[in-house]
Amino acid sequence: MKAVRYHAQRDIRLEDVPAPSEELAPDQVLVEPLVCGICGTDLHEYVAGPIVTPIEPHVYSGATLPQIIGHEFSARVLKVGSEISHVAPGDKVSIQPLISPRDDYYGRRGLYHLSEKMACVGLSWAWGGLGERAVLNGYNVFKVSEGLTDVQAAMIEPAAVALYGVDRGRVEAGSSVLVSGIGPIGALTLLAVKAAGASPIFVSEPNPNRRALAKELVPEAIVFDPRSDDDIPAAIRARTEDKVGVDVALECVGAEASLNLCVDAVRRQGTVVQVGLHTRRASVDAMLWALKDITVEATWCYPTDIWPRVAAMIEGGSFPVEKIVTATIRPDEVVDKGFEALLDPTGRNMKILVEMGGSA
Template sequence: MSTNRAVRIHGKNDIRIEDLPIPEPQENWVQLRMSTVGLCRTDVHLYDEGRVDHIVINKPITIGHEISGRVSKLGQGVTDLNVGDRVAVDPLRSCGGCHQCSRGRSNICRQLHCSGVLHADGGFATYMVAPAKTCYKIPDNMSMEEGAMMEPLSVGVNGVKRARMVEGDVVVVMGAGPVGLFAMQAAKALGASRVMMVDINPKRLELALKMGVSQVFKPTVHLSNPKAASEELKAALGDEADLCIECSGAPGVVDLAIHSCRPGGKVMMLGFGEMAMKVHVGMAAVREIDILGSFANLHNYPECIRLVSEGKINVRSAITHRLPLENVMDGINLVRSGESVKVVINCDDC
């Protein structure tokens, strides 16, 4: 194929499938033939709004940051990869020299690039290029679909690790979307004694049970009364939570998480909805409840690949829809409607 078929967002409600030149790898980079790429709600926000918070589409970009592919060409200096290697691609590219990078927090680098989101083309294409150091070989017992799920799984793993979950903790995960399902499994794999999944969608809760959650809970008390809602949750749990992981982004859920924690507990925010919200921060302060945030991932791909390849985490069950590249708009509509859990795009035939 002499062209690179790619899904490009030009701005709000402006998505185009275009034929571009095949990109060539620079020194220490590789060219990748795309295989499976996951569709994320971030991609939908970029299409619907032309932005995600401070990230604004000011020039066309190829979207797709949940990436798997095969190495198709090596740039000069690449020695750890070979043509034909199957890889999962970490979309984050940090500068390596700023204040945050020098302190081991490269995921919040001020000059961060993110394939398919910020300053760099992503994976909804026939080919892309990426730094070799961001490409992680996946073992033979993992599929390319599973490889694409390393990005959302790494978000869940990063949240659990940044929350400093202690082995034996009681964990409540709020929101049974892809990141919530993966955060739930990460908490179990990393030592939680029990994990409850909270959601209002019965089908999502059924899926959580199939994926190994300890128990599920569908709230009936409205979140306008967070204390009463938390009492209902804690009664179902039979305990207070050591750690609440908020993955829904829905209004009021962070406040529910604060009220559901025991003194000295933690709230981890993974599902960012409203940037400004009304929560009982003072109550969290006097009960020494830590409110934490986590962005993307911090070098978690090797651990994620290990957990999946060893059968400790099941990412494949979250995939509900598989579509060709030409039908990416159908995928966006599925994500927007809530009918899907995880949509993946097959780029092998594009």
């Protein structure tokens, strides 16, 4: 079968590889990927990896490079193991890609995303969404309604990251919110705070194309350019009750300046949520955190039971995740029109998906 595999830094290839065996373990599912997104984690691997893709056999999954990539995907079930009853051949599914023990400290508490042995489909598992076939555990496969498009089903995974951040901020109707950074997760976070009923909503984003997209997604959002607008925290405070600042600020970049902007803009005893992943240490004003008596929440992935809620929000129309998709490409275009396009400093693309169905 054809599969897109990561070998090393800036070395991604579309290759012929052996298809998985159809002799499944009782708790396994064989699927045909339909649509797969390119994630920021994939980009980090491409530019600076290997980071989380395993050079040595993964401690839990045993996976090693080269790795079939892709962890944000929808699929069609082809075959199921003897113990599987929640999906059947022909079902459309969204893939929850986290793989971890069910019986370690975190697994016994249902906190599967926190296991120290966690693996991930498309990063540290034998199979990924950018292949024509994949074998997964039953718990990785979530049946979705045929009312969801292949694209919407693929977007549940990154939408779960965004919604978890909004949950951790306890955003509710009437919350004043700042979203700092409108990359794919920031854009989904913006949609999620809108769905929660936040108002007013502020955005900080240096890229003009992404500022324009923010206004398309949420027209009432008040958008700032951190590279040219003066004293954004003061401008935000001036638009909140008694000029105290926002209730919640969501940092979606993973950058020191963005984090400190959120701290400056949030009100006393407000909440800052770290959604973006930092790749280096950040210098912060911890005394200001104390003086403002703020809560700082940090998030990692998502609780895996969030899938039904995200799917329901998408199907109900309150979470239009498909609106951030800017391009769809073929597997043979994944480097030039996928990874390299997303690394373009002009940032004209937000979310690029790879159409896998029928690509043999």
